[in-house]
Amino acid sequence: MKVNQYLPSWLLGIRMRKSVKEIAAILESNSTSMEEVVQTAIDSGEVEKDSLFFALKGERVDGHQFLEEVAKKGGVAAVVSKAYQGKDFGLELIRVDDVNRALHFLAKEMFKETKGTVIGVTGTVGKTTTKEFLATVLGERFRVMKSEASLNSQVGLPLTILNGDLSAEVIVLEMGMSEKGELKRLVDIVHPHIGILTKLTLVHGNPLEEIAEEKCQLFTSKRMERAFLNEQTASFEPVQNLTIPKEWFDKAPGPFTESHLLEAVGAAVAIARYLGMTEKEIERGVQKLKPFDHRFEKIEKKGALFIDDSYNASPEAVKTALSNLPKGKRRIALLGAMKELGPFEVNSHREVAEHALPLVDHLLCVGKECLPMVDVFEKGGKPVELFHEKAEVASRLKELVQKEDVVLIKGSNSLKLWTLLEGV
Numbered sequence: 001m002k003v004n005q006y007l008p009s010w011l012l013g014i015r016m017r018k019s020v021k022e023i024a025a026i027l028e029s030n031s032t033s034m035e036e037v038v039q040t041a042i043d044s045g046e047v048e049k050d051s052l053f054f055a056l057k058g059e060r061v062d063g064h065q066f067l068e069e070v071a072k073k074g075g076v077a078a079v080v081s082k083a084y085q086g087k088d089f090g091l092e093l094i095r096v097d098d099v100n101r102a103l104h105f106l107a108k109e110m111f112k113e114t115k116g117t118v119i120g121v122t123g124t125v126g127k128t129t130t131k132e133f134l135a136t137v138l139g140e141r142f143r144v145m146k147s148e149a150s151l152n153s154q155v156g157l158p159l160t161i162l163n164g165d166l167s168a169e170v171i172v173l174e175m176g177m178s179e180k181g182e183l184k185r186l187v188d189i190v191h192p193h194i195g196i197l198t199k200l201t202l203v204h205g206n207p208l209e210e211i212a213e214e215k216c217q218l219f220t221s222k223r224m225e226r227a228f229l230n231e232q233t234a235s236f237e238p239v240q241n242l243t244i245p246k247e248w249f250d251k252a253p254g255p256f257t258e259s260h261l262l263e264a265v266g267a268a269v270a271i272a273r274y275l276g277m278t279e280k281e282i283e284r285g286v287q288k289l290k291p292f293d294h295r296f297e298k299i300e301k302k303g304a305l306f307i308d309d310s311y312n313a314s315p316e317a318v319k320t321a322l323s324n325l326p327k328g329k330r331r332i333a334l335l336g337a338m339k340e341l342g343p344f345e346v347n348s349h350r351e352v353a354e355h356a357l358p359l360v361d362h363l364l365c366v367g368k369e370c371l372p373m374v375d376v377f378e379k380g381g382k383p384v385e386l387f388h389e390k391a392e393v394a395s396r397l398k399e400l401v402q403k404e405d406v407v408l409i410k411g412s413n414s415l416k417l418w419t420l421l422e423g424v
Contacts, residue, residue, distance in 0.1 A: 020077045023052065024094045026109050027079065027102050033092040035076040040162040042103070042155055049074035053091075054103050055081070056155070063099070067091060079103070100154070107158035108189045114166045116145075118190055119271065122175045122183060122218045123198025123230065124211060125317045126264055127152065130198050131174045132292045133268040137285030141277050142169040149293075150311075152176035157186050170275070177214060178340075184217040191221045194274070196267055197229045200236065201316035202344050212236035219244055228270055230263060247274070254286050258296055258324040260317075265289065294418050296321065301424050303403030304328075309410045310417040313338045315348040319355045321410050328406030330361040334397060334420070336390075336411015337367025349373050357382065362400065366393055366411060390415055394423050 017036055024031035037052040044066035047053060053070045055063030055078055064084050071089040078088075079102050082095045096102040121131045128150050135146040145168035147160045152174035160173065173190055177183040195218040200211055216238040219227050226245045233239045234248065247270060254265035265286060272282045291297050294311035305328060309321045315338060325331055333356055341348050349369060353376035356363060363377050363384040370386060377384035387393040397420060401407055411417045 044069045047073040051075040053078040107161040118192045119194045120192035121196045126198040130264040133264045137268040140281040140285040146172040147174040201314040213238040304405045312413045329404035332407045333360045334364040336415040337369035339412040
């Protein structure tokens with residue numbers, strides 16, 4: 001079962017150690033089992049010995065169908081719907097009205113045991129990089145727990161809590177949203193003391209002011225002390241209306257030249273100073289920073305430099321990546337379609353192409369949404385090729401790229417464009 005393909009099996013830290021009976025009591029259910037739970041999962045493929053499994057019902061699969069696999073892999077219990085009438089396969093079943101709400105509630109109750117400073121990171125561009133940089137720098141003084149990978153969703157954040165080290169001195173949590181109200185639900189679980197707002201760009205087809213309003217829900221936490229905000233967000237009314245103390249961050253010196261990475265350094269440095277770290281500690285932490293997976297990673301292959309920035313794409317993020325491309329014999333951009341832009345789709349792709357035109361020598365596009373980009377490059381007299389499937393572009397990329405070329409690979413996460421590097 002793959003409800004959440006990004007759920008890792010390597011969440012580190014002191015794992016939850018409560019009995020099935022204790023967990024059932026928290027969830028207002030019944031159990032007499034004193035078996036100890038040390039790990040929580042919603043993906044049967046990630047179940048380990050002594051796991052508690054939440055049988056979530058997704059759009060395509062139902063977790064209740066995988067209880068037998070959970071049992072075979074050493075799971076001890078499963079949180080299931082009261083409506084489930086199937087076999088238990090030897091698992092202790094904790095029956096609840098709503099499995100997803102139970103996941104949230106258990107995470108919220110467990111998180112009450114934390115004593116550390118909680119930092120929430122949101123925005124539409126740069127959340128994960130900012131979170132990773134912050135955790136690295138703060139790690140020079142504090143014992144830090146952080147969200148792994150991009151576990152920032154309605155499922156990912158609760159799992160981070162249930163599988164993480166809640167005794168940490170500082171807890172850095174990435175917090176995302178795709179629909180109205182989702183960020184507020186995450187805030188109500190963890191109640192951050194400090195909030196970070198990175199850049200805001202078009203996403204999910206929503207107007208920017210609406211996105212700003214939703215993202216600013218982070219600062220409604222009852223424990224919020226201070227907001228750290230990217231300077232780009234200053235013009236948004238919801239940001240201007242914040243009544244808590246505000247501190248602005250922008251680029252700060254670091255082991256990079258790319259502007260968006262330096263903005264993440266700026267956020268990390270600002271918060272490190274706020275938490276009382278010395279300049280020497282901060283400098284040591286900054287020297288350890290490196291780009292996170294598929295976020296402007298530089299990879300040399302056969303004499304060419306590939307920039308793997310393929311984790312995700314929004315108009316602002318693509319333009320930023322293009323503006324930060326190193327020099328090379330030729331600059332080639334392999335851009336996948338930007339998804340979830342709704343009514344802004346056509347104009348956004350056109351704007352990105354207009355930005356790319358003076359910066360790129362050859363453009364490869366993947367996805368029908370890229371037609372406006374093709375139009376801009378054809379009118380501008382520069383080579384452009386459109387591919388409707390990722391597989392089609394793999395061979396073309398291999399034959400096109402030459403020594404000393406610089407190749408940017410960027411597109412929506414669903415395209416998984418990073419896999420194209422395997423065949424180059």
